[in-house]
Amino acid sequence: MANLKELEAKLTLQQRKAALLLVENELIGAANDEKKSQEEMAEEVGVGRMTLYRWRTQNKVFIEYMNLIADDFLGSHRAEVYSQLLKTIRGSQPSIKGIDLFLRRFGLLTDRQVTTTEGENDKRSNEDLAKELEDLDDLLED
Structure with a gap:
């Protein structure tokens, strides 16, 4: 920028x-x-x-x-915004969204995604993978 x-x-x-x-x-x-x-x-x-x-x-x-x-x-109005955010957190019924925003702002809460793969193909050897790649190449050539 x-x-x-x-x-x-x-x-x-x-x-x-x-x-x-x-x-x-x-x-x-x-x-x-x-x-x-x-x-x-x-x-x-x-x-x-x-x-x-x-x-x-x-x-x-x-x-x-x-x-x-x-x-x-x-x-220039950041202090006002933080003040309002604290009011939502400190209120008689604290705002979960306000708490979430506060934690994310200071890097204390992040989204995390974990991907796992399960199945019988998990234990393929390098030779099996090489053979599979050859088969795919053959298909592409045809």
């Missing part, structure tokens, strides 16, 4: 402003029930609504830049 400065160098000032507005609108505006329309944001940036639409749906550099801005914003 490219860093923020590399992406900024590939975008115009209007695109950088639009990315910031879009992230703010989604993360802050939605939380305050003050979301702007796409038309309003496009007008504020000085582009058409369809241009803004193409940037946020088709321009990979723009999308990656917008995602990095969102990651930075959310990263």
